Amino acid sequence: MTTYYRRDGHSRPTTPPVGNRSSLTLEEYLKKGLGNTPVTRTTSVTYLGMKINDKLTWWPHIQDKIKKAKHLLRRSNDTFGRLWGPKPTMVKWLLDAVVAPKLLYGSHVWHSMIGTRKVQDALHQINRLGIISVAPSRLRTPTRGMEIILGTTPLHLKAERKNILTLTRFRMHHPDTPVVGHTRAIMDTMAMTGLAGFPLDDIPVTTTPTLFRTYIGSPPPEDPGVRWVKIDTKVAVTVTDSIVSIYTDGSKMENTRGNQWGTGAGFAIFLGQDDVPIVDNPPVVQSHFNICHSYTVFLAEVLAIDRALRSYHEARKAGTIPFPRAILIHSDSQAAILALNNSDIHSKVVLACKRLLNVTATLTPLHLSWVKAHASSHRNNWVDGLAKAGATQDTDMGPFPRADIPLSFLKKVIRDRQQDRWGEEWTAHPTCRQTKLWLPAPNPGLSRAVLLLDRVELGRIIRWLTGHNFLRRHCQIVDPDRYQSDRCRLCRLEPETAAHILADCMALDYNRLADMKETHLVPPYRWSLGRLLRFLDPLADQMEDTEAAARMITVRARFGTRTTLLERIAVINDTLQLDPP
Numbered sequence: 001m002t003t004y005y006r007r008d009g010h011s012r013p014t015t016p017p018v019g020n021r022s023s024l025t026l027e028e029y030l031k032k033g034l035g036n037t038p039v040t041r042t043t044s045v046t047y048l049g050m051k052i053n054d055k056l057t058w059w060p061h062i063q064d065k066i067k068k069a070k071h072l073l074r075r076s077n078d079t080f081g082r083l084w085g086p087k088p089t090m091v092k093w094l095l096d097a098v099v100a101p102k103l104l105y106g107s108h109v110w111h112s113m114i115g116t117r118k119v120q121d122a123l124h125q126i127n128r129l130g131i132i133s134v135a136p137s138r139l140r141t142p143t144r145g146m147e148i149i150l151g152t153t154p155l156h157l158k159a160e161r162k163n164i165l166t167l168t169r170f171r172m173h174h175p176d177t178p179v180v181g182h183t184r185a186i187m188d189t190m191a192m193t194g195l196a197g198f199p200l201d202d203i204p205v206t207t208t209p210t211l212f213r214t215y216i217g218s219p220p221p222e223d224p225g226v227r228w229v230k231i232d233t234k235v236a237v238t239v240t241d242s243i244v245s246i247y248t249d250g251s252k253m254e255n256t257r258g259n260q261w262g263t264g265a266g267f268a269i270f271l272g273q274d275d276v277p278i279v280d281n282p283p284v285v286q287s288h289f290n291i292c293h294s295y296t297v298f299l300a301e302v303l304a305i306d307r308a309l310r311s312y313h314e315a316r317k318a319g320t321i322p323f324p325r326a327i328l329i330h331s332d333s334q335a336a337i338l339a340l341n342n343s344d345i346h347s348k349v350v351l352a353c354k355r356l357l358n359v360t361a362t363l364t365p366l367h368l369s370w371v372k373a374h375a376s377s378h379r380n381n382w383v384d385g386l387a388k389a390g391a392t393q394d395t396d397m398g399p400f401p402r403a404d405i406p407l408s409f410l411k412k413v414i415r416d417r418q419q420d421r422w423g424e425e426w427t428a429h430p431t432c433r434q435t436k437l438w439l440p441a442p443n444p445g446l447s448r449a450v451l452l453l454d455r456v457e458l459g460r461i462i463r464w465l466t467g468h469n470f471l472r473r474h475c476q477i478v479d480p481d482r483y484q485s486d487r488c489r490l491c492r493l494e495p496e497t498a499a500h501i502l503a504d505c506m507a508l509d510y511n512r513l514a515d516m517k518e519t520h521l522v523p524p525y526r527w528s529l530g531r532l533l534r535f536l537d538p539l540a541d542q543m544e545d546t547e548a549a550a551r552m553i554t555v556r557a558r559f560g561t562r563t564t565l566l567e568r569i570a571v572i573n574d575t576l577q578l579d580p581p
């Protein structure tokens with residue numbers, strides 16, 4: 001049992017008074033206090049923003065954070081209405097950028113509690129409060145359905161992702177720290193990505209000098225052989241008049257459907273500066289190789305320079321290349337050149353390449369120059385072909401696959417994994433039957449488009465996709481005394497649900513064909529937001545008008561893509577006469 005002490009009138013706890021405690025009982029000791037201030041017993045203490053209690057559980061801390069987040073969201077929700085207020089994107093931003101970071105501050109220490117139902121339910125409530133004011137929706141619209149429509153990732157999944165990245169960054173700086181306690185729990189979650197414990201290409205910032213020259217947008221000097229690094233060497237070398245020109249390129253193919261898939265790099269070493277057609281002056285040495293798919297194009301470009309230099313030194317040793325006056329390396333990646341020129345390096349691949357460049361530069365003046373990609377340079381186009389050949393090569397000739405994965409790749413894998421988990425939880429969730437017809441899995445692109453709608457249209461989408469709307473079926477569930485019939489007011493054949501109106505009400509076949517390009521939809525629905533809104537536009541307000549019980553609904557049916565308008569008002573009025581007032 002841990003006990004903390006607090007001086008009355010002070011919010012911060014203090015350590016017990018120093019003194020000879022052994023002669024006093026605890027009670028006497030407490031009574032004595034600090035000077036004349038009495039010391040009282042307390043069961044929790046806040047340290048670095050984390051509330052620690054005497055039972056050493058994090059639940060009181062989480063409760064406290066949730067309470068504060070709810071307070072913040074209620075305050076912001078009170079300042080605007082459902083139909084007016086900040087843009088929906090701003091409301092979501094408030095949740096993502098203000099509330100979530102406050103709530104999940106230090107969440108890595110309570111990672112093992114994220115899997116519990118209690119915590120997850122509480123976090124879903126926060127998400128609900130964050131998005132409920134985004135548009136007019138019915139009171140009991142399910143939280144999970146709204147989360148899927150608006151693309152609001154459940155906070156427990158967000159916390160998991162954040163915690164994995166926190167642990168990864170921590171281990172980048174302290175690789176030897178043993179995995180125990182809460183780090184073990186995070187490591188277990190990370191194991192699901194298949195990348196737990198993989199060494200990272202990212203390293204803490206390392207400062208290095210730059211002994212070579214770089215040129216972006218300006219040509220290398222007329223005479224590249226002028227030295228600027230003074231070397232005191234006892235090795236006598238015979239410098240020839242020749243200049244070595246190295247061209248390098250990296251390539252990444254993302255087409256997963258065909259065989260155009262992989263990351264590769266290529267280089268070619270030429271003698272002489274003149275950019276003549278390859279047949280007139282073929283490369284002395286050239287190669288291409290396939291590298292780990294986790295590598296970005298940027299890393300492929302840097303690795304190409306590294307490999308080219310290694311080959312250059314081998315060829316020099318073998319005597320294939322004479323000792324040159326200067327070396328000119330051409331790359332079409334400004335990012336690679338800038339990173340190599342930077343004194344602060346935070347990637348193992350870049351650091352290794354820079355060290356090699358520096359060593360080479362102490363022997364021969366070295367210039368790293370940018371060349372425009374896919375332009376008139378014969379040599380650049382040549383290595384571009386080599387890099388592409390490397391990317392599509394079957395056998396892996398490069399470094400051991402997954403030797404060191406870049407942090408960017410890990411982030412991507414975690415993001416994908418989070419999306420998959422969300423999809424799994426969504427499918428397994430027992431309710432939201434109607435929303436699942438439209439959105440069987442999270443759809444970030446659609447959610448982005450939905451958030452750009454105005455509040456009226458956004459509310460319409462939420463109500464019609466979740467089924468929690470003002471149509472007869474739902475009205476009857478909510479208020480069976482007032483709404484005795486749940487039959488569709490247009491066809492009188494089936495219960496009037498959103499899915500019925502949108503997908504298969506016979507009375508609207510023409511409208512559906514004109515706006516959604518299908519007479520009726522079968523699950524899983526193929527639909528687009530624009531078409532759905534166009535279909536709903538003449539209908540939604542009339543059908544959701546709860547006062548319109550006895551009134552007639554005028555539906556203008558359109559047919560074909562031409563301007564022919566087929567007025568079906570008469571037909572529908574006939575149907576509506578059956579509706580009891």
Ligand SMILES: [Zn+2]
Pocket residue numbers: 488489490491492493494500501504505506507
């Ligand atoms: Zn109908």
